[in-house]
Amino acid sequence: xxxxxxxxxxxxxxxKMLFNKEPRFVVSFYKYFLIKNTKEFRDEIYKNFYExxxxxxxxxxxxxxxxxxxxxxxxxxxxxxxLYNFTPELNDLFINKSLNHDSQAFSVLxxxxxxxxxxxxxxxxxxxxxxxxxxxxxxxxxxxxxxxKTIFIDMRNSYEYQIGHFPNAIEIKSQTFxxxxxxxxxxxxxxxxxxxxxxxxxxxxCEKASAWMHFNGFKYVYHLKGGxxxxxxxxxxxxxxxxxxxxNFVFDNRMIEKISDKIISFCKQCAKPxxxxxxxxxxxxxxxxxxxxxxxIDFKNCCSLKxxxxx
Numbered sequence: 411x412x413x414x415x416x417x418x419x420x421x422x423x424x425x426k427m428l429f430n431k432e433p434r435f436v437v438s439f440y441k442y443f444l445i446k447n448t449k450e451f452r453d454e455i456y457k458n459f460y461e462x463x464x465x466x467x468x469x470x471x472x473x474x475x476x477x478x479x480x481x482x483x484x485x486x487x488x489x490x491x492x493l494y495n496f497t498p499e500l501n502d503l504f505i506n507k508s509l510n511h512d513s514q515a516f517s518v519l520x521x522x523x524x525x526x527x528x529x530x531x532x533x534x535x536x537x538x539x540x541x542x543x544x545x546x547x548x549x550x551x552x553x554x555x556x557x558x559k560t561i562f563i564d565m566r567n568s569y570e571y572q573i574g575h576f577p578n579a580i581e582i583k584s585q586t587f588x589x590x591x592x593x594x595x596x597x598x599x600x601x602x603x604x605x606x607x608x609x610x611x612x613x614x615x616c617e618k619a620s621a622w623m624h625f626n627g628f629k630y631v632y633h634l635k636g637g638x639x640x641x642x643x644x645x646x647x648x649x650x651x652x653x654x655x656x657x658n659f660v661f662d663n664r665m666i667e668k669i670s671d672k673i674i675s676f677c678k679q680c681a682k683p684x685x686x687x688x689x690x691x692x693x694x695x696x697x698x699x700x701x702x703x704x705x706x707i708d709f710k711n712c713c714s715l716k717x718x719x720x721x
Contacts, residue, residue, distance in 0.1 A: 414456050434465075434480040436508035436515045436662070438639070440527060440614040442474040442539060443499040448523045451475075455496070456521045462489050465516040466662075469524045473539065475500075476527035476614055478661060480515045506612050506639045508660070508667060515662040528614050531588030532622065543608065543620030543631035548645035548652075551607070551634060555653055560605040563598065565590060565616045566659070569698060573666060573675045573685040574656025576609065587615050594619065595626045605630045611658065613637040642669060657685045677702040679709060692717035 445451050452470045459468075459479070466479030481489050494501050508515075546554070554560040555576060562579040564571050567590075571581045582597060584590040598606070606628060608616040616633040623631045634641050638658050645652045656674040657666040665687040677684040677700055684702040691711040699713050712718040 414453050433483040434511060434515070435483055435486050436478075436480045436511050436664075437505050438478045438508070438612045439493070439503055439505045440474065440476040440612065441500060441503055442527075442617070445470060445472055445474065448472060451497075452521055452523050456519070458492055458496075459489075459519055459521070462492075464489060465519050467516070468519075468521040469527045470521065471524045471527045474527050478516075479519075480511075504613075504636060504640075506636050507643065509639065509642060509658070509669065510664075510667055512664050515664055517663070528618060529586065529588050530591055530618055530622075532591065534625075537622070537625050539618055539621050541621050541624050542617050543606075543624065543633045545635040546607070546632045547635050548641050548648060548650050550632075551641055552645075552650060552653055554605065554607055554632070557605070560607060561598070561601055562607045562609065563594065563619075565594075565608050565610045565619045569687070570611070570659040573687070573700070574654060574658050574669060575674075576654055579609075591619060591622055594623070598623075598628070602628050603630070605632065607632045607634070609634040609641070610637050611660070612639050638669070659687065675700055677705055678713065679705040690714075690717050692721050694720070 448470050455468065455470065462481065462485040464479050464481050466477065468475065468477040468479065490505060493503055555562065562576050564575050564579045564581050567585055568581065568583050582590045582594045584593060606623065608619050608631065610616040613634065613636050616637060620631045620633045636643070638654060642652055642654065652669065654669050655672050656670060657668050659665065660667055666685055673683040673685050675685050676682065680702060682702055684700055686701060686703065687698060688701050688706065688711060690697040690699065690713040695713060695717050697713045710718050710721060712721060
């Protein structure tokens with residue numbers, strides 16, 4: 411196969427996606443391990459994913475792989491076994507299934523080589539990303555949520571935190587992960603000897619953040635196995651209450667996944683409860699914001715009267 415990149419326009423692929431109702435599983439996975447030849451690794455992954463009509467976003471770097479993809483249901487176990495056998499480092503790969511599946515989550519397969527699989531901004535050569543915190547699952551998470559001495563830290567962006575989080579979890583206000591890593595050390599300096607639980611969507615950010623906390627002198631650091639997604643699946647599997655409140659933001663066409671019926675965020679325009687994220691229809695703005703269905707009609711899917719009049 412000579413074509414190792416998509417050659418079809420995104421517009422055409424999106425149209426194809428809208429008409430294709432083939433059932434798919436939406437999954438995510440990551441693994442920190444050394445990849446010496448990133449181009450060779452990337453190209454082999456692309457060839458295999460293309461063969462099984464996998465769509466989505468994959469980052470490959472010397473430090474590992476990070477993927478959010480959708481797989482045709484009929485090929486799911488083939489792709490799963492392919493990954494387990496692709497290289498010895500992936501034979502114990504933790505694959506996170508989404509809470510709900512949508513054939514329209516992704517319209518294109520994009521596999522890119524990056525400097526890091528998550529942009530952390532860490533430059534200190536002494537930092538050891540493998541010195542991570544202790545993994546915990548739903549039972550221990552629920553116990554620690556009821557312990558006033560334990561601090562939960564949300565390692566997601568502010569717009570993710572806004573629509574859903576664990577009760578009393580600390581928001582490290584930021585728009586990027588690298589910005590968060592700088593802030594969390596300063597904000598949490600008082601808690602170097604306290605129990606700290608870090609979480610994110612699927613585990614990739616909080617795993618690295620836990621190693622960063624260790625590197626900066628924090629002693630008792632935990633993080634959720636599989637992130638929020640792993641927590642919800644494990645709680646359901648074991649018949650435990652799900653204590654996460656609100657919805658989970660996802661980086662694909664779905665925008666959100668419902669976790670609880672509770673809505674903790676509000677429409678930007680009318681201030682009524684809503685967790686419906688949209689991008690402003692005015693192309694020069696394209697702001698990501700929360701808008702209820704009524705305001706979407708009144709403002710023509712725009713974030714303001716100005717944008718509405720400029721569309």
